[in-house]
Amino acid sequence: MGFSRSQICQNDKQMTAKQAQQQLIQDKSKLIPMSETYPYKLCRLSKPKDNSLEKPWYVEFYVWDATKQKLHRKRYVLSDDTAKAREIEAAKLIKQTNQQLIAGAVINPVQKKQIGPIQPETPLLEAIAFFLKYIKGSKKPRTYETYKSDLQKLTDYLTTTNQTNLTLGTFTFNHAQAYIDYLIIDQQLKNLRINNLKATNSAFFGFYQKRKTINENPFKGIDNLDVQASKHKSYTNQEALAIKNYCLEHDPRLWLAISFVYYGFIRAGYELRSLTIGNLFEKTILIEGQNSKSGDSEHVMIPAALEKIIQQYKLRDYPKHYYILGTDGPSETMVDKNHWYRRHVKALEATKLTGLNHDFYAWKHTGVIALWFATKEIELIRSQCRHKDIATTLLYLRDLGIYFDYTLINKFPEL
Structure with a gap:
């Protein structure tokens, strides 16, 4: 069964093998600077069984679209004059492309925002990101891990309740109390866990209060919940x-x-x-x-x-x-x-x-x-x-x- 040229190029413009290599190199140069392995599907050569030059030859693979957060299919058409030349070009293209996929090539990389001086009008999520960078560079690893995990809980709450537009200066005592209520009623967390989350959030806002970025700590004044002392029971x-x-x-x-x-x-x-x-x-x-x-x-x-x-x-x-x-x-x-x-x-x-x-x-x-x-x-x-x-x-x-x-x-x- 043959493919029309429009079917083959439904996701990408037609290009030669050489152009394809150059295009992927451009993609590779825009890699997101993270030490993660992104999903991909290695290249495969699709060609007619009879090696006919009248029917389409192409190399197909799947690369990670960093913006859309999903795999994107790419097809590069081979247009050399002979079947042998197309096979040689395909082999080169597959080898180079696979190396780049394995190394972490992506398309449409997300451009990370540069975090500038934090102000009251700075988005709350951006203020959290800066705070965690500071803690990572100044505290012990396990302290950073705790802060990161606890503040992720607040981030998830803001996302769930459609409050990601809040800024550092507009998060008030009422917002803080509503968050604690959410942890108690909706999340049904234990009192000790809630107290620990409150302490982390209080440390976060206290950080900016000491820097005089904000005037008040919204978590100050919220009492700790009662916790029944429990001990780790040893084994007989x-x-x-x-x-x-x-x-x-x-x-x-x-x-x-x-x-x-x-x-x-x-x-x-x-x-x-x-x-x-x-x-x-x-x-x-x-x-x-x-x-x-x-x-x-x-x-x-x-x-x-x-x-x-x-x-x-x-x-x-x-x-x-x-x-x-x-x-x-x-x-x-x-x-x-x-x-x-x-x-x-x-x-x-x-x-x-x-x-x-x-x-x-x-x-x-x-x-x-x-x-x-x-x-x-x-x-x-x-x-x-x-x-x-x-x-x-x-x-x-x-x-x-x-x-x-x-x-x-x-x-x-x-x-």
Whole structure:
């Protein structure tokens, strides 16, 4: 079945192979400067079965339209005088085009706006973008991640309620209260989560208030919601064994993650995800300040049981920049912030331990309790927890239900 010239060129003007190459090079030079891989479909040569020159020959492929956010079909007509020449030109065009598609070529690239000085009349979304750039360059990575996630929630709300035209100066106390109401009534978020979102938004507007860009912080004056204190409940020996057996059979990588939290008292969040092979020393693990809660770089000791696991996984054989708990094993890619929590939930469900106030973070508490009863060495606990002083450690142990026997003082021998 043949194609008319109008059918072939329905998406693009007819052009020779040479013109096609030049056109795609122009597209390539307008790549959006983002480290993402865009969808595409590689080139294919379409020609008559009998190699007739009277019927159309063309190279077809699909390239990402950055403006319309969808794939766009392109067809380049081959118009050389012989079948052999067309095949040669097609081969060159396919090779060069495929290389450019794989490298990230797009059409109709979105022109990013240059963010200038923020003023009260600056669109609120633009003010958020500037604030996040500032935080990314001045704060720890996990702080940036939190602000980005929380402010995305506000952005989604503004989009849903058709309020994206609000400016930094026109967002008032009433807007802020309406947003909190939305989180309570429509989103039905927990009070603690809402309080955290309010704190982030208050920090955002406070940033511009300190710069005297706006006069008032619209979130100031909104009270925090009541939060019932809840503690991460540690695991009993029987519960820990049940999860261990599940992990060793179904998810060994989860048990590796649990082991670093349990033995190293490493916080089950950004601290854990950011650990690299280079952080493993002969006897200790380095927790880098940029990734820790305190902001200080500190070492924790590697117990013999954890060292055995490290050697079992041959972790020290990987490149030093690889994340220990990366995607599908040590890799250059850090997992997302909820990755291990999601996998842990599956383990809790499989072992029927849901609804008992257990979570992934509780493995740190379980480890602290185990080390205390095995050693009763308060300084060892303090050091491994990276507490600044013994008083902090004593309060921490008390929160875990560990109390000291003050009657021991009565064993003081008489003089």
